Amino acid sequence: MKKSPFKFIVIITLVIIAIIALLVVLSNSQSQKETELGEQPPIEGQPVLGDEDAPVTVVEFGDFKCPACKAWGDQVYPQLVDDYVDSGDVNFSFINVLFHGGESELASLAAESVLKQNPDVYWDFHKALFAAQPASHDEQWVTTDNILDIASGVEGIDTDELQTAIENETEIDAVEKDDNLVSKFGVELTPTIMINDIMIEDPFDYEAIKNAIESELEG
Ligand code: CA
Numbered sequence: 001m002k003k004s005p006f007k008f009i010v011i012i013t014l015v016i017i018a019i020i021a022l023l024v025v026l027s028n029s030q031s032q033k034e035t036e037l038g039e040q041p042p043i044e045g046q047p048v049l050g051d052e053d054a055p056v057t058v059v060e061f062g063d064f065k066c067p068a069c070k071a072w073g074d075q076v077y078p079q080l081v082d083d084y085v086d087s088g089d090v091n092f093s094f095i096n097v098l099f100h101g102g103e104s105e106l107a108s109l110a111a112e113s114v115l116k117q118n119p120d121v122y123w124d125f126h127k128a129l130f131a132a133q134p135a136s137h138d139e140q141w142v143t144t145d146n147i148l149d150i151a152s153g154v155e156g157i158d159t160d161e162l163q164t165a166i167e168n169e170t171e172i173d174a175v176e177k178d179d180n181l182v183s184k185f186g187v188e189l190t191p192t193i194m195i196n197d198i199m200i201e202d203p204f205d206y207e208a209i210k211n212a213i214e215s216e217l218e219g
Pocket residue numbers: 045046047094095096112174175178
């Protein structure tokens with residue numbers, strides 16, 4: 001049987017369509033990993049870990065009451081610090097999210113008060129707060145008494161001064177400032193991770209985080 005050129009053209013066309021479809025799927029899955037917002041969260045007045053002048057800033061929108069934030073701190077954050085913060089390529093900042101209500105607000109108020117009182121020990125307190133989050137995270141554990149107890153285990157915090165600051169809500173403006181940034185950047189879940197102006201779709205996808213950091217370092 002003679003080969004039909006028509007058949008050949010049909011096959012080639014189908015192959016080309018299949019390749020185009022594959023490319024579309026691939027490029028979509030790539031863009032689903034991150035969203036460019038065109039603006040990065042301002043970190044003035046926020047806690048900053050690492051070199052203030054680092055070329056890339058990673059911001060976590062997080063909540064001390066959120067179990068996924070605790071897990072992120074245990075699983076992803078140490079790699080990020082090892083790979084990029086220690087080398088001076090990245091600095092890391094944390095903005096409070098209040099999705100769990102009164103307890104989120106109280107924990108944030110305490111953290112902002114510690115930041116104000118002694119910025120050098122902010123990250124120690126931050127870590128201690130997350131470490132104190134119980135496995136049954138729905139139960140109430142953020143109370144002023146509990147916070148003062150946690151703070152008493154962190155060197156460099158004056159707990160009397162902290163108690164006064166919490167009771168007088170002296171840093172409530174900082175908490176509200178964070179809450180406004182959460183609205184402004186459309187944060188809907190915690191933790192939300194931003195690399196400069198890029199929002200990462202899955203905060204536990206360290207490859208996506210690395211790729212975004214690398215592309216920002218190149219750019
Ligand atoms: Ca803040």
